[in-house]
Amino acid sequence: MKMDQSDQQSALCKLSDIGVAGKEVRVNTDAGVHWLMIFHREDRLTAWQNACPHQGRALNWAPDKFLFSEEGLLVCCHHGATFDLANGRCSDGPCKGAQLKAVEVVVNDGEVFLKVNQ
């Protein structure tokens, strides 16, 4: 994902705004607007394009509202595909074995930025 110059200098959000339930973030890129989802679980920050491998739809059902299984897997709100946030892999559902697209982020002074040159 190639970023606009302005995005290289703007934080996506504050680290403290990301709970275990996740946060949805809008990013402007050369190719248009992208939506990311960021999770902070067990001291690990992971970020993904918010596009389900099944039909490319956003996984959340409302802004910043993501579903999780009892086992802690992310569940797509449309057709129930489940994803392991440790690796982004779909463990069950209509796109079983497919992969969420990871996005590299870095934290600086408590704010989350896209990693430049990805």
Ligand code: FES
């Ligand atoms: S769009 Fe996510 S499971 Fe169908």
